[in-house]
Amino acid sequence: MTVKEAIERLKLCSENQCNICGRYEKEECMLERNRCETILLNLIQKQDTEINKLKEENERLKYSCAKATEIIEEYANETENDIKKLIEYQEKYLDN
Numbered sequence: 001m002t003v004k005e006a007i008e009r010l011k012l013c014s015e016n017q018c019n020i021c022g023r024y025e026k027e028e029c030m031l032e033r034n035r036c037e038t039i040l041l042n043l044i045q046k047q048d049t050e051i052n053k054l055k056e057e058n059e060r061l062k063y064s065c066a067k068a069t070e071i072i073e074e075y076a077n078e079t080e081n082d083i084k085k086l087i088e089y090q091e092k093y094l095d096n
């Protein structure tokens with residue numbers, strides 16, 4: 001049963017308009033409602049677990065990204081310092 005089917009059946013069996021459950025309608029509808037609610041709850045729990053997994057993965061990727069940015073910035077600073085030293089050296093020794 002899909003989410004859509006479960007919701008539609010739940011609605012039908014809750015509004016006293018059900019013509020599916022049969023002879024002992026009220027009792028059958030109650031059982032059917034319970035069944036649909038269980039199905040929906042299980043699906044919600046499953047999705048909740050999936051969402052939490054994705055959140056954890058997202059946090060992990062954010063951390064990796066921040067680390068990579070840190071390394072790149074460090075490298076860029078070192079390179080900049082090397083270039084400055086090179087320019088200083090050139091000015092001091094090569095231009096005279």
Ligand SMILES: [Zn+2]
Binds near residue numbers: 029
């Ligand atoms: Zn019903």
